[in-house]
Amino acid sequence: xxxxxxxxxxxxxxxxxxxxxxxxxxxEIVTIIGANGAGxxxxxxxxxxxxxxxSGTVSFNGKDLGKMPPHEIVALGxxxxxxxxxxxxxxxxxxxxxxxxxxxxxxxxxxQDLERVFRIFERLRERREQPAGTLSGxxxxxxxxxxxLMSKPKLLLLDEPSMGLAPVLVxxxxxxxxxIRKYTTILLVEQNAYQALKTAxxxxxLETGRIVMAAPCSELIRDPVIxxxxxxx
Amino acid sequence: xxxxxxxxxxxxxxxxxxxxxxxxxxxxxxVLKFINFAHSSIxxxxxxxxxxxxxxxxxxxxxxxxxxxxxSGVFAMQTELRAFxxxxxxxxxxxxxxxxxxxxxxxVENAIVVFVSPDFHVFPKVLPGTPINLSGVVFPxxxxxxxxxxxxxxxxxxxxxxxxxxxxxxxxxxxxxxxAALMGINVGRTISITFFIAGxxxxxxxxxxxxxxxxxxxLGGLFGLKSFAASVVGGIGSVPGAYLGGYLIGFLETxxxxxxxxxxxxxxxxxxxxxxxxxxxxxxxxxxxxEKV
Ligand SMILES: Nc1ncnc2c1ncn2[C@@H]1O[C@H](COP(=O)(O)OP(=O)(O)OP(=O)(O)O)[C@@H](O)[C@H]1O
Ligand SMILES: [Mg+2]
Numbered sequence: 001x002x003x004x005x006x007x008x009x010x011x012x013x014x015x016x017x018x019x020x021x022x023x024x025x026x027x028e029i030v031t032i033i034g035a036n037g038a039g040x041x042x043x044x045x046x047x048x049x050x051x052x053x054x055s056g057t058v059s060f061n062g063k064d065l066g067k068m069p070p071h072e073i074v075a076l077g078x079x080x081x082x083x084x085x086x087x088x089x090x091x092x093x094x095x096x097x098x099x100x101x102x103x104x105x106x107x108x109x110x111x112q113d114l115e116r117v118f119r120i121f122e123r124l125r126e127r128r129e130q131p132a133g134t135l136s137g138x139x140x141x142x143x144x145x146x147x148x149l150m151s152k153p154k155l156l157l158l159d160e161p162s163m164g165l166a167p168v169l170v171x172x173x174x175x176x177x178x179x180i181r182k183y184t185t186i187l188l189v190e191q192n193a194y195q196a197l198k199t200a201x202x203x204x205x206l207e208t209g210r211i212v213m214a215a216p217c218s219e220l221i222r223d224p225v226i227x228x229x230x231x232x233x
Numbered sequence: 234x235x236x237x238x239x240x241x242x243x244x245x246x247x248x249x250x251x252x253x254x255x256x257x258x259x260x261x262x263x264v265l266k267f268i269n270f271a272h273s274s275i276x277x278x279x280x281x282x283x284x285x286x287x288x289x290x291x292x293x294x295x296x297x298x299x300x301x302x303x304x305s306g307v308f309a310m311q312t313e314l315r316a317f318x319x320x321x322x323x324x325x326x327x328x329x330x331x332x333x334x335x336x337x338x339x340x341v342e343n344a345i346v347v348f349v350s351p352d353f354h355v356f357p358k359v360l361p362g363t364p365i366n367l368s369g370v371v372f373p374x375x376x377x378x379x380x381x382x383x384x385x386x387x388x389x390x391x392x393x394x395x396x397x398x399x400x401x402x403x404x405x406x407x408x409x410x411x412x413a414a415l416m417g418i419n420v421g422r423t424i425s426i427t428f429f430i431a432g433x434x435x436x437x438x439x440x441x442x443x444x445x446x447x448x449x450x451x452l453g454g455l456f457g458l459k460s461f462a463a464s465v466v467g468g469i470g471s472v473p474g475a476y477l478g479g480y481l482i483g484f485l486e487t488x489x490x491x492x493x494x495x496x497x498x499x500x501x502x503x504x505x506x507x508x509x510x511x512x513x514x515x516x517x518x519x520x521x522x523x524e525k526v
């Protein structure tokens with residue numbers, strides 16, 4: 001459903017993505033692993049239209065996203081839970097979730113989806129009237145993902161959902177990602193390679209802006225080079 | 234006592250002007266994080282639209298008022314679209330936006346001098362001439378209209394910002410523009426709406442001070458500056474702060490003029506501004522650390 005071909009992105013003189021090609025098929029979880037500064041967030045931001053590519057194409061169900069503004073890309077069914085959570089800290093949990101459904105008008109279905117988000121992330125339910133800035137880091141991550149789900153996306157982009165979280169919270173978030181995959185295709189970006197490879201179907205390895213490896217996760221997780229560089233074994 | 238009540242009423246009336254204009258500085262700062270000095274020219278623009286609509290006798294006052302408010306909103310929106318947006322899209326630093334906004338003000342004022350008229354105009358008489366006198370406290374009709382009109386606009390704005398999805402989207406853009414875009418919010422359109430509202434409110438202020446005093450090409454200048462001071466005093470970015478700052482300056486100014494000396498009347502807003510910046514740089518209702526403006 002998502003097809004990225006030969007993408008090149010620059011920040012001034014920095015070549016952040018160098019002929020990157022990635023495919024995501026309907027129903028999959030695909031992960032992109034890579035170290036700090038590899039270009040993972042840049043890739044997601046380019047898909048969402050926040051960053052413009054110098055060359056190459058991004059298409060979603062056959063539509064070229066290259067010149068679309070971010071809000072039109074959301075309208076096509078791509079939701080992005082950005083790095084660092086980026087919740088609206090002064091707004092309540094409920095308002096954050098409402099903004100996630102900004103483009104929707106189907107009130108009843110929205111209520112059901114809200115209920116589903118609260119079922120997945122029970123902690124958000126009791127905190128719905130609380131300003132998002134007062135949530136813990138883990139709760140903010142849940143809100144960030146929940147907010148993205150409220151747009152009822154066909155494709156969910158997740159940027160380092162485990163960042164800065166204690167191991168038990170990482171487990172919890174990943175448990176819920178398993179739940180979410182039942183109805184949404186996911187492109188997951190992670191530094192926590194072990195978690196990502198355990199969860200996803202296929203993986204790409206990004207190193208300083210280049211894809212250096214692409215394989216099913218079951219293979220990547222056993223690969224000696226990956227083990228040494230990314231899994232610390 | 235009678236004297237004090239009179240001063241308080243006068244303060245409320247002029248404070249309404251500052252509050253109406255201050256909220257525009259604050260709204261625009263919220264979404265774009267710069268002080269839009271062109272905002273004071275919207276005040277002038279609005280007063281002229283209403284003045285000429287009345288002079289040409291094509292429409293009654295309420296229509297002139299409404300027309301001016303809508304046109305001023307559109308005018309404010311156009312300043313953003315034509316002057317600020319191209320700069321932002323080129324990634325220009327905020328200082329350039331600020332300087333451009335001063336340029337826009339000069340342009341508007343001088344365009345009025347050249348193409349309209351450099352003179353002072355008395356606004357045609359549209360309200361009953363006799364002030365209401367309640368046991369010695371005088372309520373001029375224009376002040377009553379000012380207080381009523383500004384209250385209605387402020388209540389409407391509060392409702393809009395706090396209770397509607399579009400209002401919520403303005404807050405979202407102010408808090409985090411990229412994250413707002415990822416919600417599907419059309420950021421450009423939201424910024425336009427913000428300018429429209431700011432212009433609409435400034436126009437009402439411009440028309441009523443025009444009626445209270447006179448209409449001239451630099452009408453917006455001092456009112457604009459004091460309102461800017463009000464928005465910073467209240468905490469720039471905060472809508473209730475802008476109201477608070479506006480009324481506070483209105484009251485202090487009239488009380489100062491009444492009980493101390495009217496020579497320093499125009500300095501009071503700026504003295505207050507300096508004091509607030511010294512002791513609470515984020516403003517009375519401002520949150521946490523504000524970026525330098
Ligand atoms: N706005 C920017 N301006 C200039 N350079 C940038 C910008 N954003 C990212 N970069 C650079 O682009 C490269 C890729 O950054 P990116 O944020 O995509 O990496 P990442 O893989 O997400 O890293 P991390 O794991 O730390 O989040 C880095 O060298 C970074 O310094
Ligand atoms: Mg990143």
